[in-house]
Amino acid sequence: MSLAQRGFAPFAAGLAQVGACGLFLVQILRAVPRSLRHFRETVRQVFFVGAMSLVIIMTCGLFVGMVLGLQLYHTLSIFGGTAALGTVVALSLYRELGPVVTALLFAGRAGTSITAEIGLMRATDQLDAMEMMAVDPLAYVVAPRFLAGIVAMPLLACTFNALGILGAHLVGVSWLGLDNGTFWSNMTSNVDVWDDVMNGVWKSTAFGAVITLIATFQGYTTPPTSEGVAYATTRTVVFSSIATLALDFVMTAFLM
Amino acid sequence: MDTNPATARDPALITIRGLRTVLNGKVIFDGVDLDIPRGRITAIMGPSGTGKTTLIRHVTGQLAPDAGTIMVDGQDVWKINRQALFALREKIGYLFQNSALLTDFSVFENVAFPLRQHLKLPEEIVRNIVLTKLQAVGLRGAAQLMPSELSGGMMRRVALARAIVRDPMLIIYDEPFVGLDPIALNQILILIRTLNQTLGITSILIAHELAAVQQVADSIYLLAAGKIAAHGAPAELARGASPWTKQFFAGEADGPVPFQYPAPDYAAQLGLGGAKP
Numbered sequence: 001m002s003l004a005q006r007g008f009a010p011f012a013a014g015l016a017q018v019g020a021c022g023l024f025l026v027q028i029l030r031a032v033p034r035s036l037r038h039f040r041e042t043v044r045q046v047f048f049v050g051a052m053s054l055v056i057i058m059t060c061g062l063f064v065g066m067v068l069g070l071q072l073y074h075t076l077s078i079f080g081g082t083a084a085l086g087t088v089v090a091l092s093l094y095r096e097l098g099p100v101v102t103a104l105l106f107a108g109r110a111g112t113s114i115t116a117e118i119g120l121m122r123a124t125d126q127l128d129a130m131e132m133m134a135v136d137p138l139a140y141v142v143a144p145r146f147l148a149g150i151v152a153m154p155l156l157a158c159t160f161n162a163l164g165i166l167g168a169h170l171v172g173v174s175w176l177g178l179d180n181g182t183f184w185s186n187m188t189s190n191v192d193v194w195d196d197v198m199n200g201v202w203k204s205t206a207f208g209a210v211i212t213l214i215a216t217f218q219g220y221t222t223p224p225t226s227e228g229v230a231y232a233t234t235r236t237v238v239f240s241s242i243a244t245l246a247l248d249f250v251m252t253a254f255l256m
Numbered sequence: 257m258d259t260n261p262a263t264a265r266d267p268a269l270i271t272i273r274g275l276r277t278v279l280n281g282k283v284i285f286d287g288v289d290l291d292i293p294r295g296r297i298t299a300i301m302g303p304s305g306t307g308k309t310t311l312i313r314h315v316t317g318q319l320a321p322d323a324g325t326i327m328v329d330g331q332d333v334w335k336i337n338r339q340a341l342f343a344l345r346e347k348i349g350y351l352f353q354n355s356a357l358l359t360d361f362s363v364f365e366n367v368a369f370p371l372r373q374h375l376k377l378p379e380e381i382v383r384n385i386v387l388t389k390l391q392a393v394g395l396r397g398a399a400q401l402m403p404s405e406l407s408g409g410m411m412r413r414v415a416l417a418r419a420i421v422r423d424p425m426l427i428i429y430d431e432p433f434v435g436l437d438p439i440a441l442n443q444i445l446i447l448i449r450t451l452n453q454t455l456g457i458t459s460i461l462i463a464h465e466l467a468a469v470q471q472v473a474d475s476i477y478l479l480a481a482g483k484i485a486a487h488g489a490p491a492e493l494a495r496g497a498s499p500w501t502k503q504f505f506a507g508e509a510d511g512p513v514p515f516q517y518p519a520p521d522y523a524a525q526l527g528l529g530g531a532k533p
Contacts, residue, residue, distance in 0.1 A: 124354065126357075126358055129350070130358075132352075
C-alpha cells in the first residue's frame with residue numbers, strides 16, 4: 001500500500017461509515033410505519049430518553065441561565081442597556097444555546113444509554129433472537145428510540161430554555177435589582193414565536209434525529225464485545241457532538 | 257411402515273446441497289450435502305469450531321453461504337424476500353446457545369413475547385399457554401422472576417419454553433444441555449422426545465453430550481473438516497469403523513481431528529532446543 005493510499009484509508013473508512021449510517025437511516029425510515037404497531041414501546045422510550053433526562057436538563061438550564069444573566073448584566077451595564085437583559089437572554093437561549101447545549105447533554109445522557117443498550121442486546125444475541133422470532137429489531141428496537149429522540153429533544157430544549165430564563169431572572173431581577181416588568185416586557189416585545197422560538201424547535205428536532213440516528217447506528221453495528229460496546233458509546237458522544245455543532249452552523253445559515 | 261403423519265408426506269424438511277462457506281479465509285463448509293427428515297430428531301455433532309452453529313445460521317437465513325442451496329419446507333431460504341423469510345421463521349423455534357433472553361422482560365413476558373408479537377390472543381389464553389410451557393420446563397413458579405435472577409440452566413429452560421411456545425414445525429436446539437443438572441437434563445430429554453412424538457415436530461439438535469444425544473436422536477450428522485464425516489443412526493455411528501467416528505465417540509486426542517490448535521514446535525517455543533519459533 002502506497003503512502004498516499006495509507007493516508008487516504010482513514011478518510012475512506014470514515015466516508016464508508018457515513019454512507020452506512022445513511023443507509024441505516026433509510027432502513028429506519030422504512031421501519032417506522034411497522035414500528036407504529038409497537039406504539040407503547042415508543043411511549044416507553046420517550047419516557048426513558050425524555051423524562052429521565054429532565055433532571056440534568058433542568059439543572060444545567062438553570063445554571064446556564066444564571067451565568068448568562070450575570071455575564072450579560074455586567075456587559076450590558078457598560079452601555080447602560082441592562083433593560084435588554086431579558087431579550088438578549090431569551091434570544092440566546094431560544095436560537096442557539098437552548099438547542100445546542102440540550103443536544104450535547106442529550107447525547108451524553110440519552111445517546112450513550114441507547115448505544116449501550118442496543119450494543120448489549122447485540123452482544124447477548126437478543127437482536128438475533130428477535131429476528132428468529134420474526135420480529136424486526138429495526139421496527140421494535142431502533143425505530144421507537146429514533147422517534148422518541150425526535151419527540152423528546154424539542155421538549156427538553158424548551159424545558160432548558162424555560163429554566164434558563166428563570167435562572168437569568170433570578171440573577172438579574174431578584175439579585176441584581178433589575179425591574180421585573182422591564183425584564184419581561186422587553187423580552188415579550190422583542191422575541192417572536194415563529195422566528196425565534198420555532199427556530200430553536202426546528203433545530204432541536206433535527207439534533208434529536210441526528211443524535212438518535214448516531215446512537216442507534218453505533219449500538220446496532222457494534223462488535224459484540226465489551227470493548228466494542230465501550231468504543232461505540234464513546235463514538236456516540238464524539239460523533240453526536242461534532243454533528244450537532246456542524247448541523248447547527250448549517251441550520252443557522254439557512255434559518256437566519 | 258412409517259405411521260408419523262409428518263414424515264409420510266415429504267421426506268425432507270430441510271435439504272442442503274453443495275454448501276460452501278468461507279469465513280475469515282477459513283473454509284468452514286466445502287460441498288456439504290445434508291437432509292433433515294420431517295418429524296425426526298436429527299443431531300448435528302462435531303468438534304468445536306467445525307461450523308455447527310454456522311450451519312444453523314445458514315438454514316435460518318441469518319448468514320449467507322458462499323455457494324449452495326438451502327431449501328426449508330420447499331423454499332430456498334436465500335432466494336425468498338424478507339417478508340417470506342419472516343413468515344418461515346414464525347414456524348421455527350430456535351433455542352440459542354446463550355439463551356438470548358430479553359433482559360428487560362420477566363420470564364413470563366419472555367415466553368409470551370412471540371405470542372404477543374404475532375397473535376392477538378386474549379390475555380387469559382396467553383397466560384394459559386405460557387404457564388403450560390413453563391410447567392413443561394419446570395419453571396412455572398419462576399414466571400415472575402427476571403432473567404438476571406436465574407441460573408444459566410434455568411435461563412436455558414426459559415429459552416426452551418419460548419422456542420416451543422408456538423408449537424413450531426421445526427425446533428433448533430443449539431447446545432440445549434449445557435449447564436443443566438442431571439434432573440433437568442433428563443426432563444429436557446423427555447420433553448424433546450415428547451414434542452417430537454406427540455406433535456411430529458422436526459428437531460435439529462446441536463450438542464456435544466454423546467449419551468444424551470444417543471437417547472433422543474434418530475440420526476446423527478458428524479461434521480468435520482468442512483464435510484460430513486459420518487451420518488447414520490446413533491448406535492450405528494457409535495460402532496462406526498471410520499477414523500472420524502472412532503476418535504469422536506471415544507474422545508481420543510489422536511486421530512483425524514487434531515486436539516491442539518495449529519502451533520509452532522512446543523519444545524522450541526519453551527526454549528528447550530530445536531528451531532526458534
